[in-house]
Amino acid sequence: MMRMGKRTWAAVLAAGSMLAVTTAPPAAASAASFCDELAGQWDGQFCRTSVTSDRKAVRDITMALPGDLVDNPVIRQYLTNLMNNWRTAAQKMAADSVGEQHFEVFHHGDAMTAVFHEMYSGTVGTDALAHPNAPIFSDAYRTFTFAGGRQLQLADLFKPGVDHRVEIPRLGEPFIVAALDAAPPPHQPGTYPFTPDRWTPDQVYSGGYKAWALTPDELILYMPDYPVGHDTPVDFTPGRMQWAMDGGTVQAHIPLAALAPVLQPQFGGT
Structure with missing residues (x-):
């Protein structure tokens, strides 16, 4: 099986540069306080902890906490669950592992999207957040969009x-195709599995468009949202390589102008 994905461990995003806040101290205080609740150590930028398994393997966990957004109940619950899941998975590890989470924040009018990028490693089948067939290193994306005091779904x-x-696949096709052609590893454009029919929202590689972000001028799709072990239905064509996809393998940037005829006016619609 061929594993598709990208390693972005060196791309550490500073929490302070991602989110505009009126004053830095309250945001930093919120992050530091929340890190204490997570039983981590706040170093001014990241919440860190280490967990030693019953088999003496160490998992180092690093989480970037998005300032005042940690007071948002939805995001707070997500981050709490992520830390707990990584701690639980660490107890089963036979080899040293890591869990890293970084974030980025986008604004469109009064809408705000927080994009969380999870990067983790672990023994196959033991990581609580990994697909059962996922290899040792994995990426995943979780996104949350809010406007008018409520969480938005993509349909909104x-x-x-x-x-x-x-x-989206109809009006955004040129931009989705461009993202498929540019996805790693380098490949001949239009070849399986980087064909639009395998990335529509009813297909497993797309992740059902679960991970998305609304920026000032684009809709970004992170596909898939979590690692995918193989295409569904499984392709048994003789001589055709079996593929697995890492979270965010394909990131399609669709201009809101291309979607304007079907968007709500406050999101760029006409």
């Missing part, structure tokens, strides 16, 4: 009666 960006699962 579109006009009433519009099926976004149809319109």
Whole structure:
């Protein structure tokens, strides 16, 4: 099986540069306080801890906490679950491992999207967040968008009666194809599995468009959201390589202008 993915361990994003806040101290205080609740050590930028398994393997955990956003109940619960899941998985590890999480924040009008990038390693089948067939190193993306005091779903960006699962692949096709062609490793454009029909929202490689971000001028799709062990249905074509996909292997940047006919006005619609 061929594993598709990218290693971005060196791309450490500073929490302070990702989120605009009115004053730095309250945000830093919120992050530091929340890190204490997570039983981690706040170093001014990251919440860190280490867990030793019953087999003496060490998992180093590093989490970037998004300032005042840690007071958002949805994000707070996500980060708490992530830390707990990584701690639980660490207890089963037979070899040293890591768990790293970084974030980025986008704004569009009064809408805000927080994108969390999880990077973790572990023995196959033992990491609570990994697909059962995932190899040792994995990436995943979790995204949360809020506006008007509530969490938005992708469908909320579109006009009433519009099926976004149809319109995104239709209107966004040129940009999705460009992202497929550019995805690692280098490959011949238009070759399996980097064909649009394998990345529509009903196909496993797309992750069902679960991970997305609304920026000032784009809709970003992170596909898939979590590692995928193989295509579904499994392709048994003789001589064809079997593929697995890492989270965020394909990142399609679709201009809001291309989706304008079907978007709500506040999100760039016409």
